[in-house]
Amino acid sequence: MNRREFLEATLALMIAPSAFAAGTPSATQPVPRRKLGRTGEQVSCIGVGGFHIGKQKDEAESLQIIRRALDSGINFLDNCWDYNDGQSELRMGKALQDGYRSKAFLMTKIDGRDKKTAAKQIDESLERLRTDHLDLLQLHEVIRDNDPDRAFAEGGAIEAMTEARKAGKARFLGFTGHKSPDIHLKMLEAAKQHGFRFDTVQMPLNVMDAHFDSFEKKVLPVLVREGIGVLGMKPMGGAIILESKTVTAPECLRYSLSLPTSVVITGMDSLDRVEQALGVARGFKPLSEKEVGALLAKTAKAAKEGAFEKYKVSQHFDGTVQHPEWLG
Template structure:
């Protein structure tokens, strides 16, 4: 089967038809940019050519165990089992997730990890300060991918790209060798993502990666998959999927199982699917999803979407889109600067 990757429309094995991504399959063939090693699938980070695991370890969740050592154990176990994409953020658990990650990456683990973090600052000063704080907590000189976090308002792109805005700090940090690649994240509305891409283009900038919700419910409601994904593939921007289970709200619908959620997201032309693993059982589940993954054909995808359609239509399983429950910067506006 051909597994979708993110190294261009042809290499990705996808066609774009009326804004909907349609996978193309070819028997006994892996798509360009996709490799397998030791039971883990690795895909290319867009045009950057970095190899990252198809499953990424969610940064917020490794800060949830009460015992710091348990969080460190999860991180190292994930890396030992082939997961090299490490998600994190300046604001997760007031920096606690980054501190745990920094400790876990000691003893040779840093060389095995592709390290990503995010900042909330919208001003140059706030962003620069947060970048330096993340570097200190993570105990590294360079973060592989730094992303503008929670781009959820229509005005966020303007603030980020304004004179004296956060993008200036990001670019200066990249020039100084503090970060390698640049991206942004958001979970609210695909129109905000599209506007961020447009404002970036107006400023002659193309992101290396974009993170967004991709799951069996999103396909039906205010859909990032249908509205944003084709644009990212066209522009050779790496796609980072998140919220495959909607922070468990999708599972509470009782119409889909965890492995199905992970398989659906992995079946899209994503570089990685970031998922929470606050215990070793969830790490086992993620590894099992990779090991059991077989690219889904059109009929399999259609059947799964038909099963989830009615539940998804009002967005009740995607509260990050329809409520402010997941909007950390709305609750803490001082993070924006």
């Protein structure tokens, strides 16, 4: 797909009239929503990253960040069973009390590769999050070449996830990974071979990825063609991209939002970060081909060999490598 086709696909996902509003965004403008693949769901174009929600020293600050986001129109919440030793889910669960659960499209991820481990983690996540169901359940860190085979094996994680959906514990199913677009493609092929269809796929989509071993170039066109919801993550590469001094945080967010993503998940570790995300989302309209070209030109040299995409070229972001026991 070329840039024009990406732009057309992005526009097809956008459903809020405010997405095309002109002028300076204001607090009265709603956060635009987009279609989540073929699910029939509508999610905010920006989502709250779960990892950062367990890092605040004061738990009350975490709850305030989540509730500010929900009150401001961000409805997509990301999380994971292993984030911050469970603190991310525990805090999010507390924040979702007092009527806030109904405002959220709640997603979490599990690490277990066998059915027993996966099922246990699903139930633990539900307990921590204080809910009887997840809107979206995803298999986390599909980063090894054998992960697709393990997940779809008899007695594998997909069986636990499918049973969770049948039991009403999860509405939709997906998978995530940050290491290799080829492994993502292998996972999608494994699903096809087993007569299974993912509702969503999560992956890094940013200005650096476009230059090196690119999820945008290899995986994104497949997801768009098959109507699978695209969850973009690491728009700033865990803030490492900003260290390149080639782009700003708002530019990073605008670039990722200009791709045919259903939601761009970004870390919000303070109220200031929430406001930054809201400022970009409100009144957003996709970058032109010329604007995209200018951003890619600025980042091309820095992006070589994945220098600012540590999640691809190192194990720094690989939680399940550091903790193989989480896999079961």
